[in-house]
Amino acid sequence: MDDVAWSGFVEALDKGMPDVEIFMKNVHEYFLTHPSVRVHGKSVIHSMKRRMKDLSHLRDKIDRKSTPKRIITPDNVFEQITDLAGVRILLLFQDDFTIIDRSIRQKISSGDWELAEKAKAFTWDPEASEFFKKFEVEVNQRDTSYTSVHYLIKPRKDAPVCCELQVRTLFEEIWGEIDHKINYPHPTESVSCREQLRVLSKIVGAGSRLVDSIQRSLLNESGQEPKGGNS
Numbered sequence: 286m287d288d289v290a291w292s293g294f295v296e297a298l299d300k301g302m303p304d305v306e307i308f309m310k311n312v313h314e315y316f317l318t319h320p321s322v323r324v325h326g327k328s329v330i331h332s333m334k335r336r337m338k339d340l341s342h343l344r345d346k347i348d349r350k351s352t353p354k355r356i357i358t359p360d361n362v363f364e365q366i367t368d369l370a371g372v373r374i375l376l377l378f379q380d381d382f383t384i385i386d387r388s389i390r391q392k393i394s395s396g397d398w399e400l401a402e403k404a405k406a407f408t409w410d411p412e413a414s415e416f417f418k419k420f421e422v423e424v425n426q427r428d429t430s431y432t433s434v435h436y437l438i439k440p441r442k443d444a445p446v447c448c449e450l451q452v453r454t455l456f457e458e459i460w461g462e463i464d465h466k467i468n469y470p471h472p473t474e475s476v477s478c479r480e481q482l483r484v485l486s487k488i489v490g491a492g493s494r495l496v497d498s499i500q501r502s503l504l505n506e507s508g509q510e511p512k513g514g515n516s
Contacts, residue, residue, distance in 0.1 A: 286348050294347065297359035298340070301445065302369065306337055308446045309370035312438060316374060321388040329381035331455055334373040343369070345470050363445040367401060367437050373451045375458050378500050379416065379493050382434065385452050386420050389436060401437035401447055408432040410490045430486035431464070432457045456492040460485055 313335045322328050338346075346366065351357045357365045374385060392398045406417035406424045414426045422434060433453040440446055453461065464482055467473045 291344055293359040297362055301363055305370045305446050308440055309335055309448045312448050313372050322384055329384050330374055331377050332375045336371050338369045367447045368449040371449045376454050378497050379454050380497050382452060399439045399442045401439050404436045406434045430483055454493050456489045460489045
């Protein structure tokens, strides 16, 4: 894309991005403060991140995603590029995803949010795949070693504003951050790095299952019901 064409995108983004950022902050604040993500007064969320898409990365993404069948223009950029704003929820325990998903569904049922599309769970792990099949999400089992659940949230059905909400565990975040460092925006050509990332994903998966087992043991010993699954 030449500079003249890019200037049209910059003008459209300057006008629309403030509304996107405001909605992103509202989504972030909701999970920061709402009692629906708390158990016994404590939030199941370990930490959160939020970010607006960097313009240099956005320009590169538009170039990569534009095809004869998918023409991205300044007029449709907010519909075509749905991750201009992102909020990431990090959990200690995968079982606690139940609470986050329930909170999101309640917000949608109340009419405060809309899903732009069906939520998607991405994972390489067959056990994680079976876990996510319990929920109203599209499960994508792939060989990319990536595990995360993505929701595309809008304030209303006809709104151009969209925020990508990602939910994953801290273990999965470690893998994701390292993979992002190596493979974004363009994949590494290093065969050894790709192999090492696959090994790391197996370690991360084992770690996530172990910490869930620890939590279930503690709950069982204290006589409490586990929070995970659809129970």
